[in-house]
Amino acid sequence: MISKILIANRGEIAARIIRTCKEMGIQTVAIYSEADKDAPYVEMADEAYLIGPPQVKESYLNVDKIIETATESNVDAIHPGYGFFSENGKFAKECEKIGIRFIGPTSHVMDMMGNKIEARKAMKAANVPIVPGTEDAIPTAEEAVEIAKHIGYPIMLKASAGGGGIGMQVVNNDEELQKAFQSNAKRAEMFFGDGSMFLEKKIEQARHVEIQLLADRHGNVVHLFERECSIQRRNQKVLEEAPSPYISDETRLKMGQAAVDAAKSIGYTNAGTVEFLVDREENFYFLEMNTRIQVEHPVTEEITGIDIVKEQINIANGKELAWKQEDLSYNGHAIEARIYAEDPKTFFPSPGHIKEFDVPKGRNIRLETAVKSNYQVTPFYDPMISKLIVTGQTREDAISLLKETLEHTSIKGIKTNIPLLLEIINHEQFLSGNTTTTFIEEHFSPIKKK
Incomplete structure (x- = not known):
């Protein structure tokens, strides 16, 4: 059984993984670059090791140093989070070579689905619709x-x-x-x-809808319903919600089954996400498969009550899934807003010193954060500094709570995209659930604002 995990990542996802590990009684090892020495997640871990300078190639993408640290700290497993090595088959193979469990699918499956051309071929063979x-x-x-x-x-x-x-x-x-x-x-x-x-x-007026999967090592696969991820800029998601306000129950059922069939056809294990494009007639097409935990996984956790990180670890331990598909259901509506250190008018990163970081606390408000007050946001990494997740009995309740929480959030010292988030959730198209992947480009791009 896994008793000690190294988190091969940083920021909010490292903190989020550490939290679940503590609840499960599992020891944690954090790694950090010189730029992240004061990061909150470093303090949370049972052990923490400096692995290099700020540049990712010399720290978070330094295979030899991470493997050396994992070996010396005597861990049983490595959790890659998202980004960095999370979808890197070569890194997974290095873990396999030295007998450390990689918390994710096999390196073979990762390589297959990481190559979009090979993934298209595999999905076509599994009778999953492709673009x-x-x-x-x-x-x-x-x-x-x-x-x-x-x-x-x-x-x-x-x-x-x-x-x-x-x-x-x-x-x-x-x-x-x-x-x-x-x-x-x-x-x-x-x-x-x-x-x-x-x-x-190119699918015109497309929506981006994805299905969350869990697959154990015994051939069992279930889906945890869908997430609506259409609000994007530069093909990066900004705001996600679950369930989708757009698709019908019939389409939800078909998409969920297609994602499960896709996973079974390739022998997938652990957590994964099948992403689809959905057109105006609710025809859906395979976009890609993410062989890792997603940034937006909390909205699924909030409506299902399932801790996806915990299930990743259980699967890596060889446990069978605790449910069949018919046992699963969802309740309420959850929305996640990604808070970026960036200029909301230009979308350019805005690193600097955070003098104050204050987000309201309360029932149905969840914050996953990489920062704190009196903290330096560096230019070396992705500008996402926090994720704000709210849950309501209805979509309208969730939107109202998100609006109130964002309006009372105070982040001083740097620019953030909170003004943009507020504009989005007050927009008529968002309120009606009628958004496509070009929504921000059409209404909020720097060009449109001039």
Whole structure:
């Protein structure tokens, strides 16, 4: 049984994992860079080790140093959180080599689903609907233009190994595709070590809806219903909710079953998420599978009462899932707002010294945070500093509580996106549940604000 876990991550997700470990009586080991020496999660852990300078390649992406720390601190398992090594099959293999459990799926499955082209092929074989597009990597821009003529514009140009919107671009004609192909391929090569590109038909007025899965090592797979994640900027989510205010019960049932079928077809284990694009007629198409815990997992926890991190650890311990699909249900409505250290008008990061950090506490308010008062936000990492999650009996209750909480949140010393969040949740389209992935671009982009 796992008695000691190293968290190969930082910030709010490290703190969140440590909290569940403490509840389970499991010892924790934190790692930190020089920039994170005063971070709250470092104080929370039973042990903490400096692993390098602020730059991620020399600290949080330093395989040798993390493995060395895990070995020397005598841990049983490593939890990768999200980002960094969470979807890196090579890192999972390194853990497997030295007998440390990687809390996630197998390295083989991770590699398969981490390559978007291979993932599309696997989902097609499992009869999961996929977006029309190419089956293989496209070697040249010229060949991409020829293929695009058959698919039809607008088209999504995507990096096979991409994530977080990197290497992804909408193109509307041959000229745009020619210009975008090389630059996106180079960017993907730089970030992921793989510049392979492919094309997908852009689904117009699409919604982004994802299904949370849990799969044990005994062949049991369940879904924990869906999350609505359509409110994004630069292909990064800003606000998520569960359940979706848009899809019907019939579509919910079909999507959940498709996600379960997808996981079973590839022998998936642990927590994972299947992301779908949903069109105006509620047709849904496989987008990608995230082989890790998601940033937005708390909204699912709030409506189901299931601690997903606890279940990840239970699965890694070889335990069977405690429920069948028919045992699961949800209650209420939860919304998560990501609080970023960024200028709400330009979306540019806004690092600096937080003089005051004060978020209201109360029933149905949950805060997952990476910062505190008198804390320095550095420019080295993702600008998300906190997640504010609220729950209500109805969607209207949750929106009202979120509005009240954001209005009484005080973060002094840096700029944050709280003004933007308030604009979003007061917008007529959001209030009606009628938002697509282009909502922010259409109403709140820097260009629109000029």
